[in-house]
Amino acid sequence: MLASCITQEYTPRVLLVDDTPANLDVLVAHLSSENIELMVATSGQEGLHLALTTKPDLVLLDVMMPDMDGYTLCALMREDPMLTDIPVVFLTAKHSEQDIEHGLGLGAVDYISKPFSMPILKARVRNHLALKRKGDQLAELACTDALTHIANRRFFDQMLDQEWRRAERNKSELAVVMIDIDHFKEYNDSLGHCAGDQCLKKVATTLKAAVHRPGDILARVGGEEFVVLLPETNLANATLMAEQMRLRINALTMLHPSSPSGDRLTISLGAASLYPSPKRVPTDLIDQADRNLYAAKRSGRNRVVAQ
Ligand SMILES: [Mg+2]
Structure with a gap:
């Protein structure tokens, strides 16, 4: 941590x-x-x-x-x-x-x-x-995202490596949830970058409130992209956490006046889990969560896809 x-x-x-x-x-x-x-x-x-x-x-x-x-x-x-x-x-x-x-x-x-x-x-x-x-x-x-004060990509990558090796040793399951704010470009374009930054902070704080276990790590890994690393977690429980995050963001009822789908700010999420083994690499897990995130985007946003 x-x-x-x-x-x-x-x-x-x-x-x-x-x-x-x-x-x-x-x-x-x-x-x-x-x-x-x-x-x-x-x-x-x-x-x-x-x-x-x-x-x-x-x-x-x-x-x-x-x-x-x-x-x-x-x-x-x-x-x-x-x-x-x-x-x-x-x-x-x-x-x-x-x-x-x-x-x-x-x-x-x-x-x-x-x-x-x-x-x-x-x-x-x-x-x-x-x-x-x-x-x-x-x-x-060096490990903190300057805007949101949660972990940054560098720290996430270090912890992913560490947890991957630990899960391989313990033969336990490792999960991640990728999170992306829906239509964030439109939000920034219509309300300005200051409002965009405030939005990112609010989303980070809200997502953080859904992360309870000491070993779970929430990080900001791109402009409007977040990820949570969940050691010893199966797909069902990762999906549960993703759904809680989605509901918490919905409950903010933040206005998104230029959203092509409704007038509130929403997020899309992709969850994935696997048992690390020598035949696999950490990016396999990230890629699967990413594919699920894009499936969530394609099928209408404001939803969780896990498979
Ligand atoms: Mg002595």
């Missing part, structure tokens, strides 16, 4: 990993005055588990720990797509040039040797958190 760090209240999370509880106590005592949520782990394994389950914004990591040391944990995090964007700062008694070079070479953003100054540590933590937030915001913008 899209992160929502731009619009929501933001309290960054910092994970502290050290096998010596006294070190953790000192850090917690000093960092608790900052506007951050602190989590602690006393082993590399626990640190890895917490990183995966809580997705912190920064990890302060000891090097010398039994079983899994800090270097190993940092290397594992860099290789894991779920963790690779989380910055790691080493905080350690190891202070040789070789140690520092090795730590930074593993992808840590900073290396702080003990003994360290607490005010400088705090300042560095703040800077790294500010950079992480900027990176998160850019990543979110």
